[in-house]
Amino acid sequence: MDENASARLTRRALTVAHRVGLFLAMLLICLPGIWIVLSSLRPTVEIMAKPPVWVPQQLSFDAYIAMFSGIGKGGIPVLDYFRNSLIISVTSTVIAVAIGMAGGYAFARYRFRGKSGMFLGLMLTRTVPGIAMSLPLFFVYARLGIIDTHFGMILAYVALNIPFTIWLIDGFFRQVPKDLAEAAQIDGCTRWQAFWQVEFPLARPGIASAAIFAFLTCWNEFALASQLTRSVNSKTLPVGLLDYTAEFTIDWRGMCALAVVMIIPALTLTYIVQKHLVGGLTSGAVKG
């Protein structure tokens, strides 16, 4: 066999191996999700079976029907939880992204005293585990009377997200050449117009990713929410999962159904926003 033929064969074999490897990796990543969806559709006996039943014997939407059928009939106030989750997540994301944009822009563009110290300080707050903060936070909130309110949750989540949004958005503004804002000012823009017309559109992928991350953090957060919420006034979906645990039993199927209900909006939102995540938008601005 000549050299070229064998090289071609090797390349083909590598492509196949590559695809098989990717498939296995994706399977591994998707398995928990698939398992949750499957578990929400089958009886507890099958969920708990050992060895596991891979191919479901019977599927039903009972858990979903029960979930929405009201208290007393195996249901939970899922619409309230959903509303709480949505209000808290969206509001705190909007605030965190707005502050993150202002802060990120300032860190990227301006020189000021104590800049690196401040930046480090912001990052250090991320090193404190959320659960460690929950008890002190609980005391403070109890004193202020903002336990079990949307406001309290939004405040906590904004604080949780700001360091991250600032850090991420800072990086994206750094990639937007300074010359562009200056060119815009020469072209007749005010500082403010230059930001909105030129710098903001170019940093949009970064702002979109910061928004997704912030939203998902709030949407999925459990540790703090479980301490700071009590009733349908402010309980979020992750906390709502606990409704399926009784003193001696856990309704795994119901819990999985609620988990699916939680995952769908998050997945949808990510899908919608991801088209803004196209990178490389700044290419061609300056000599590159």
Next chain:
Amino acid sequence: MATVSLKKLTKRYGNIGIVHGIDLDIADREFIALVGPSGCGKSTTLRMIAGLEDISGGNIDIGGRVVNDLPPRSRNISMVFQSYALYPHMTVRENLGFSLKIAGAAKDDMDRRVAEASAILGLDELLDRRPSQLSGGQRQRVAMGRAIVRDPDVFLFDEPLSNLDAKLRTQMRTEIKKLHAKVKSTVIYVTHDQVEAMTLADRIVIMRAGHIEQVGTPDEVFSRPATRFVAGFIGSPPMNLHEATVSDGRLMFSGGDSLPLPAQFKSKTSAGDKVVFGIRPDDFYPAGHGLSSGGETEVHRVELPVSITEPLGNETLVFAEFNGTDWVSRMLNPKPLKAGDRIGMSFDLSRAHLFSAETGKSLRD
């Protein structure tokens, strides 16, 4: 169309002075080049005129109006950046029309002016592309188009050609010159390339370390450099500059060689003066291979060994050893030479320069 006048213009960052009180008057429709080595304050000066940099002292006057504290948009200037600074999320058309859009121009007026600029610069086929789909030279043209669409009083160019390759640079240089002939605006052009400055500008401002060394026409700065720095900066290959001491009507070099003191400097120096002798490669040439200027009244001939040659086709740069170092000379109608050959070299002393070793100032006047 406007004059620009800088009075005692100063820039400091904390205690570090960048521009030390420069004065400059630029006439309406004049093409001025600010030239100097990097860090000389030329770009900072331009940015101060643009309003992108606050001034620490002095006055900037554009068209008879003091603009010291006005934002860039109120100065009616436009600027071409070294990096082009095209808006990557807009098409060429949108890039060109951006300033008009911000100013709230009517749609048909905007289209007309974009079309005009695009016609001048030959951008018609590129109007719907984005900057990332353009080559370096095309981006450069779009950047210039964006500047002319505004019909500004003053054009500012910040090293606009330094990102282009040598061939394109020469081509764009010609285009800029044509453009100036067409639009007839005042132009302030910053470059570190003295060839660009010489070829484009009506007057050249040579800057060093935040000071203006000399302002003059290309011919003036070339043939009558005011300082040793200007003499060394303008001209390629650079002027031969060597320290000497005046003694007995001769220039004594440290290596032991000497030359007669050029006649025009006899009254301006006295014995013992420390000076810098300068002679351009064009005025120091292998005998019979120089420019016959006709005014060669004061030629001094020496036989010198050749240390190296650089043939350029129509001419050859000959490095001849004099006083222990290599002096560069320009040989017209070149003939083949080898290292080590001894040839008769002519110093046209009537065209030599003498600078004070202490102050660097020319002793000519």
